[in-house]
Amino acid sequence: MNLHHLELFYYVARHGGISRAVRHIPYGIQQPAVSTQILALEQDLGTKLFDRQPFRLTAAGQELYQFAEPFFSKADEISARLRSQQAPRLRIAAAELVLRDHLPPVIAALKEKHPALRFALRTGFQAEMEAWLHDGEIDLAITPLDTRPQPGLKCLPIVQLPLVLIVPRSSPLKSAAQLWAQERIADPLISLPAAESITRAFQKGLKEMKVAWPTSLEAPSPLIPQYVANGYGLGVTVNLPGLVQHPQVRVLPLPGFAPVEIAALWRPPTTPLVDDLRAIIAARAEHLWPAA
Template identity: 40%
Template sequence: MLARHEEDADMAQPVPNLHHLELFYHVAKAGGITAAVRSMPYGIQQPAISGQVSQLESELGVRLFQRRPFTLTPAGKELFEFLAPFFGALPAIAERIAGKASKHLRLAAPATVIRDHLPGVLAEIRKAQPDLELSLMDVGQSRIFELLEQEEVDLAVAELEGRAPSGMKTEVLLSLPLVLLLPPGQAMPKGGLKVLAEEAALVRTAEDTAVARLFAKGLNQKGIRWPARIEVNTIDLVHAYVAEGFGVGVSVDAPGVKLPKGVKAVKLAGFPDLAIAGVWRGKLGPLAELVMAGLRRRAKG
């Protein structure tokens, strides 16, 4: 029996060294060994990190990342997604254990959300916590997910198409219908959208934005081709150029948004809605929970 027990123990997969796992987490988060040396909370030299991560790969029997250019392998991505909630939450846990709940909240969102919706929500939170510290980042959709992946923000408000990347949690706050903006003096032709696409210039945000992709999806479903004549980087600029008569614009029917004088919005029936969602990794901290509660109330209002 003892011999059998020893044989089973020899066959068991060895448990990876915790320090090696932590080093790999920092390398994956920073995007490379050199970057990890600069960003880690304690000093360690590049050869030591490289050697210990190589030892981890040897123990696991898999390559975790390509060195040049740096990219995680599928096994590396799986391991990082498992480790990130633990190591990413350690600073906050340490603060709570020490009785020092964090007063600093890091938020990422598009400019319109930061400008029009967050000030009221954050003002309510500041009444309860006057020494609130904030880092607000005006970033686009793809950058938002990158910041969350790297644990650089606590909470994000993002335009959501389908599912968020693996390992992220979401809560849809609003679903906004797409609309066409007609410039002053222009009416919808009798032939509808197909005729309009043949006659009018299109003004929209860049093709890699959520609004542009959803609009293209709706056009494809209707068999309509309508390339953009003018691309801008914000919905506000779409409104401005439509108001000046440059063409027909693509926007969303968003609460509180005032259209320029003379511009008319026409809802796009059959087109997918744009979802606005809170996005985060792991467990929300107390301040982020308060922000989500405020955004829920604002969305319902």
């Protein structure tokens, strides 16, 4: 018997049908895929497990559910219990900028309460972090939200960061609207790689205004102000405290562009360590962006 097929059957039986089960399975899977794998389970067992319309378990289905339910219903509970018995360790994934500039004081505050706490840090994009959460590889993610978080994940909004344009201090530009009025923007665009949330949000805003301005130079966030100061073009980033401090550049707001939303994601059941981490993150966000 395929254990994955058995797990899917457990959710179908527990929630009274395939369409309802899909909304509760703690990872992304489509209804047709569940149907196909349930059929494979029935073929493997040589018996029908439930009637589809209306939904009703057969005698064989009831027997199989009674067998599977004690294990799958307690899987999250035993998982949390085993994690709590190990040496205290938090696994956090976050955007590089968050890891470098904002996580160190969070870690310091957490270690004041848990001096023996160990950390494992990694970086990635939202989809990667959500997969790591579902697979139990990390405890919490801090990520820009490109899409709605996957089912089964909890979300704590942290802040919405407006996009800004970085221009040389000597530039004649007084507003971004002067750029959009040009028939063709001659200044090269300096931005993060195309897959980054900031770049995606900026390009989406340009598309809505029917403005074409492809990236000419990809660079990490901390280097963008320096490249702008050196005359390589104009840069786009978010209005983050301390990010743009170069004396030879200035910042122009980008009205009409959607902000980049930063959020913390985790998969329940949670642990006291993750609860403490979330509380510290929320307090730091309130300190940095009290009006956000």
